[in-house]
Amino acid sequence: MSVPAVRLVVHRFRLALALSVVALLAGCAAPAPATGEGPSAGPAITTSTTTTTITVSVDQGRVSPPPRRVELPRGQQVRLTVHSSEPTDIHVHGYDLEGQARPGQPAVFAFTVDRAGRFDVEAHPETLLLQLVVR
Numbered sequence: 001m002s003v004p005a006v007r008l009v010v011h012r013f014r015l016a017l018a019l020s021v022v023a024l025l026a027g028c029a030a031p032a033p034a035t036g037e038g039p040s041a042g043p044a045i046t047t048s049t050t051t052t053t054i055t056v057s058v059d060q061g062r063v064s065p066p067p068r069r070v071e072l073p074r075g076q077q078v079r080l081t082v083h084s085s086e087p088t089d090i091h092v093h094g095y096d097l098e099g100q101a102r103p104g105q106p107a108v109f110a111f112t113v114d115r116a117g118r119f120d121v122e123a124h125p126e127t128l129l130l131q132l133v134v135r
Contacts, residue, residue: 045070050077056121056129057083058101067128072113074134080109080121082129090129094119 044065046053052072057064072078082090084101091098092109094117099107101123113134121129 051079052076053079053081054130055081055083058088058123058127058129059085061127063123063127063129067130069118069131069133071133071135074113074116076134077112078110078132080111082107082121082123084123088127089124090121091124092119092121092132094132 044055052070054070080092082088082099082101083106085103087100087102088107089098089100090107090109092111094115095111095113097109097111099109101107113132116134119132119134121132123129
């Protein structure tokens, strides 16, 4: 097996393990009370007939809301906003979108999901924010 293939297998294993741990912990923990800090309170995902808006925050490596899959129909417009407490590179895999979130200056991506598949959105190095599942 080639080195890139091994890396892909290891990456997928880490992703599956991380999602399993998040799912397990989500059932054990009570949500923290809202503090009024950071992005406005409310749902992290909103959908209109033309655009799905997704907001994610990273605070010292902790992702809020926890990583999850977001299912979208092919052709849907997406507006993704990532807030971070420290400078963080953000990457939308499969769409080759990259940006940097800084304190007070979120990374904002606007794009159309035009190909089917499962695409990771990560804060580098290797912090899963969410997965886009396009059908």
